[in-house]
Amino acid sequence: xxxxxxxxxxxxxxxxxxxxxxxxxxxxxxxxxxxxxxxxxxxxxxxxxxxxxxxxxxxxxxxxxxxxxxxxxxxxxxxxxxxxxxxxxxxxxxxxxxxxxxxxxxxxxxxxxxxxxxxxxxxxxxxxxxxxxxxxxxxxxxxxxxxxxxxxxxxxxxxxxxxxxxxxxxxxxxxxxxxxxxxxxxxxxxxxxxxxxxxxxxxxxxxxxxxxxxxxxxxxxxxxxxxxxxxxxxxxxxxxxxxxxxxxxxxxxxxxxxxxxxxxxxxxxxxxxxxxxxxxxxxxxxxxxxxxxxxxxxxxxxxxxxxxxxxxxxxxxxxxxxxxxxxxxxxxxxxxxxx
DNA sequence: CCTGACAGCCCGGGAGAAACCA
DNA sequence: TGGTTTCTCCCGGGCTGTCAGG
Numbered sequence: 001x002x003x004x005x006x007x008x009x010x011x012x013x014x015x016x017x018x019x020x021x022x023x024x025x026x027x028x029x030x031x032x033x034x035x036x037x038x039x040x041x042x043x044x045x046x047x048x049x050x051x052x053x054x055x056x057x058x059x060x061x062x063x064x065x066x067x068x069x070x071x072x073x074x075x076x077x078x079x080x081x082x083x084x085x086x087x088x089x090x091x092x093x094x095x096x097x098x099x100x101x102x103x104x105x106x107x108x109x110x111x112x113x114x115x116x117x118x119x120x121x122x123x124x125x126x127x128x129x130x131x132x133x134x135x136x137x138x139x140x141x142x143x144x145x146x147x148x149x150x151x152x153x154x155x156x157x158x159x160x161x162x163x164x165x166x167x168x169x170x171x172x173x174x175x176x177x178x179x180x181x182x183x184x185x186x187x188x189x190x191x192x193x194x195x196x197x198x199x200x201x202x203x204x205x206x207x208x209x210x211x212x213x214x215x216x217x218x219x220x221x222x223x224x225x226x227x228x229x230x231x232x233x234x235x236x237x238x239x240x241x242x243x244x245x246x247x248x249x250x251x252x253x254x255x256x257x258x259x260x261x262x263x264x265x266x267x268x269x270x271x272x273x274x275x276x277x278x279x280x281x282x283x284x285x286x287x288x289x290x291x292x293x294x295x296x297x298x299x300x301x302x303x304x305x306x307x308x309x310x311x312x313x314x315x316x317x318x319x320x321x322x323x324x325x326x327x328x329x330x331x332x333x334x335x336x337x338x339x
Numbered sequence: 340c341c342t343g344a345c346a347g348c349c350c351g352g353g354a355g356a357a358a359c360c361a
Numbered sequence: 362t363g364g365t366t367t368c369t370c371c372c373g374g375g376c377t378g379t380c381a382g383g
Contacts, residue, residue, distance in 0.1 A: 085373060105353045105372050286341060304377055307342070325341045325383055 001235055001243070007199035008229040010222055013058050018194065019187040020056050023178055027060045027151075030176040034122040034149060035068040042143065042150040044172060046157040047180030049259070050220030053153050056180075057126050061151065070121035077128045079266075084108055084135040091115060091125050091142075118147055126151045131160045132315065140168045182219030189214045191221055192228055200232055204243050212245045216252045226255035260333075263316055271309045273297055278319055279332035286328055 006012055017024065030043045045053050058075060065071045074094025081087045088111040095118055125142070127133070130152045142148055152172075154160040161169055183191070192210040196202050213231070217224035230251035235243045264272060270293075277292045278284055284292070294300045301309075310330065313319045322329045 083374075105355095105370090107372065302377060303341095304379095305375085308376080311343085328341060 001201045001204040002199065002232055003201060004199035005229075007195050008225055008232065010225070013055055013062070014194065014198075017052070017056065017059055018190055019183065020052055020180075023052075023056055023180060024060050026176075026178050027056065028064060030178070031060070031064055031124065031149065031151075034071065034124070035064070037070070037122065039146050040122075040149045041175045042152060042172065043176045043178060044157070045151065045153045045178045045180065046155070046160075048182055048220070049155060050217075050222035050224075051180040051182055052221055053180050054126075054128055057128075057151050057153060061124050061126060064124070071124065072121055073124040073126070075126045075128065078131075078133040079129040082132050082134050084138050085111070087127070087133065087138060088112060088115065091148075094125070095120060095123060112141055115142075115148070116145055118145070120147065123148045124151060125149070126153065128153045130154050131156065131163065136163050136168065137165070139164070139172075143168070143171060183214075183221055184219070185211070185214045188217060188219065188221060188224050192224055195225060195228065200228075204232075204235060204241065206242050206244045209243055209245055209248055213248050213252075216248060222259065223256055226258050227252050230255045230258075260318070263318055266316075267313075270297060270301055271313065274306065274309055275313055275318055275332065278313075278330050283322075283329050283331045286330070289330060 002008075007014075027043060027045070031040060033040045045057055047053055061073050065073055072095050074091055076087055076090045078087060081090050085108045088108060092111055092115055125148060127139075127150055130139070131154045133139070139150070139152075142150055152160075157177075161172070164172065189210045192213060196205065196210070210228075213224055213227045216227055227248055231243050231248050234240070234247055234251055240247070264275060267275060273296050274289070274293055277289060277296065281288075281292075290303055290306055293306060310319070310321070314321055317333060319330050319332050322331065
């Protein structure tokens, strides 16, 4: 039943988008001065996961680029490129002014200097999951490069601003905001319908199954598409002739945890052990946690390092820490994307 | 008892200088 | 002399001890 699996991949950017006209227009209006070579303030996109922030940002920038020859752009995922160095490297790489001489032995300052020297056409940099950026002051440095325009994407605006210092706070507060809400059920159904048209054989679909999937996904397009993908896969491998509501409901939990699994996969072995302990315990004190951790690995890190790991897991929204100091308890989030 | 900020240490690896060899 | 190997230095990044504070 699957004719084009690509359209069910999370990173797929459709050639046309539905239901986000207002957001697309808002974003392109904010960036439009660039076409005339005028400087533009950063744009901040926020909203819960799976509502099309990344997709729309990439789509809009791409369309802008088609409208104007003189425009460079780069997409950086700050979850993966979380250090100052890595982010700068990716940004610099986007204008190709230096794939050559820099590697590990060049100081970060040099990368920034190179970027400051850039005097090509306007350069749009999409910083996705910007709240995962380790050193937020990088944003300030980037802000001060006139040719460079930032499109910042964050799940939680408040959390992002909390990590910024005052001058950056006021700067970004003044910039254009584009807020994304969760999809209503009908829109989500429409999005799924498009994907089906592009990559699946609709003959296999039971009537109303897309609406059921939309219902299960609760406004999250990523989850919805994940359920559709899992369900289609199930139909395909078992050679069923229909994708039914039952199949969708069966695979839904798996699809829901898939996003969290992706996050867990990015962890090191030690971090994963710690997460698993917390997850299985439900709730655990720091002392018990460290003891359990020590029993689970061959070459345990120190308490101090485990604290670093815990901070990281918390940052990734995989766990939460309840209570202060003595009363501290860690617990795993069943859903990787809390409000 | 637990935390987070800070600074120092070490490791892996790139780059350029120095030493070495034909 | 020219090419190759070794040395040395420097960088980012991960890990850890310390320390003040709750």
